[in-house]
Amino acid sequence: MSPALLVFALVGTVAVAASILVVAMRNPVHSALFLLLTFLCVAVLFVMKDAEFVGAVQVLVYAGGIMVLFLFVVMLINVRHLPDERVLSNFWKGGFAVGLAVFILFFTLVRPGVYHDPVSSDKALRSTYTYRHRKVKQPDGTVVRKLIRRGKVVGNSEAVGMALYTDYLVPFEVASLFLLVAMIGAIVIGKRELSAIEEENVPAYMLERVETEHAVKGGMGA
Amino acid sequence: MPDAIPSTEAYLMLSGTLFAVGLVGVIIRRNMITVLMAVELMMNAVNINLVAFSHRFASLEGQIFAIFIITVAAGEAAVGLAIIIQLYRLKSSINVDDARSLNG
Numbered sequence: 385m386s387p388a389l390l391v392f393a394l395v396g397t398v399a400v401a402a403s404i405l406v407v408a409m410r411n412p413v414h415s416a417l418f419l420l421l422t423f424l425c426v427a428v429l430f431v432m433k434d435a436e437f438v439g440a441v442q443v444l445v446y447a448g449g450i451m452v453l454f455l456f457v458v459m460l461i462n463v464r465h466l467p468d469e470r471v472l473s474n475f476w477k478g479g480f481a482v483g484l485a486v487f488i489l490f491f492t493l494v495r496p497g498v499y500h501d502p503v504s505s506d507k508a509l510r511s512t513y514t515y516r517h518r519k520v521k522q523p524d525g526t527v528v529r530k531l532i533r534r535g536k537v538v539g540n541s542e543a544v545g546m547a548l549y550t551d552y553l554v555p556f557e558v559a560s561l562f563l564l565v566a567m568i569g570a571i572v573i574g575k576r577e578l579s580a581i582e583e584e585n586v587p588a589y590m591l592e593r594v595e596t597e598h599a600v601k602g603g604m605g606a
Numbered sequence: 607m608p609d610a611i612p613s614t615e616a617y618l619m620l621s622g623t624l625f626a627v628g629l630v631g632v633i634i635r636r637n638m639i640t641v642l643m644a645v646e647l648m649m650n651a652v653n654i655n656l657v658a659f660s661h662r663f664a665s666l667e668g669q670i671f672a673i674f675i676i677t678v679a680a681g682e683a684a685v686g687l688a689i690i691i692q693l694y695r696l697k698s699s700i701n702v703d704d705a706r707s708l709n710g
Binding site: 396403409415423437470475495506552569 | 612618619620629640642646660670685687690691692
C-alpha cells in the first residue's frame with residue numbers, strides 16, 4: 385500500500401466518522417467542531433488530487449469564515465437544551481430510508497473499475513495558456529493564419545486565477561454581485577426592529593446614548 | 607509504484623457517503639442550525655466529486671466550479687443563519703417543526 389493510499393484511507397475514515405458525528409451530536413457546538421474536522425479532512429483530499437488552490441480556499445472560507453459564523457449564531461441564540469428534548473424530527477424513519485437508498489444507489493453506480501484511471505498527468509491543472517495567430521505556409525504555397533495555443537507550466541493557483549480572470553470572468557463577476565446581495569440580505573433579515581412597546585422598555589444605556597446624541601446636536605446648533 | 611494516488615472511484619464512494627450522511631442529517635434533525643450544517647456537508651461532498659473528476663479528466667473546470675460552489679455556500683450560510691436568528695426572535699425556538707405557521 386502506497387503512502388498516498390494510506391493517507392487517503394486514514395483521512396477518509398476520519399472525514400466520514402466526523403460527518404456522522406456532526407449529524408449525531410445533540411449540542412450544536414459539538415456538531416460545529418466536528419464539521420470543522422470534516423472540512424479540514426476534505427481539504428487534505430483536495431490537495432491529494434492536485435487542487436491546492438481549492439484546498440486553500442476550503443480552509444480559508446469554510447474552516448475560517450463559515451465555521452465562525454455558525455459558532456457566533458450558536459452562541460447568540462444560546463438555546464437551553466433540556467436533556468429529555470427530542471432530537472429527531474417526525475420524519476426520521478423516512479429520512480434514514482432515503483439516506484440508505486441514496487447510499488446504496490451511489491455504491492451500485494460507482495463500482496470499482498468503472499473509470500479506468502489513465503496514467504494521469506497533472507500538467508493541465510498547472511498550466512496557463514496563451515493564444516496567438518501565426519501565419520503558416522501550406523505546402524501548396526498559400527499562407528494560412530492559424531491559432532496557436534501555447535501552454536506554460538506554472539502553479540495550480542496561477543492556473544486557476546488565470547482561468548477565473550479570462551474564461552470565467554463573467555461568472556466571477558456574477559459571484560461577486562451574489563456575495564453583495566447575500567450580505568445586504570443577511571443584514572436586512574437579521575436586523576432587529578424595535579416595536580413601539582419595546583421602545584418604551586429599552587434599557588437605560590440606550591436611552592442615555594440617545595440623550596447624548598441630542599445634547600451633541602443641540603450644542604452644535606447653538 | 608511510488609505515487610499511486612487513490613482512484614476516482616474511491617473519491618466518488620467517499621463523496622457519496624458524505625452526501626448520504628448530510629441528506630440524513632437534513633431530514634431527521636429538528637435543530638435548524640444542525641440542518642444548515644448538514645447542507646454544508648452535502649455541498650462539500652459535491653465539491654469532492656468535482657475535484658476528483660477534474661483530476662480524472664485533467665481539466666481545470668471542476669476546480670473552478672468547486673470554487674463557485676464554496677462562494678454560494680458562504681452566501682447561503684449567511685442568509686440562512688440570519689433567517690434562523692429572526693425565527694428565534696419570533697418563535698423563541700429553532701426547531702423545524704415549530705415553524706409551521708404557513709401549514710394551514
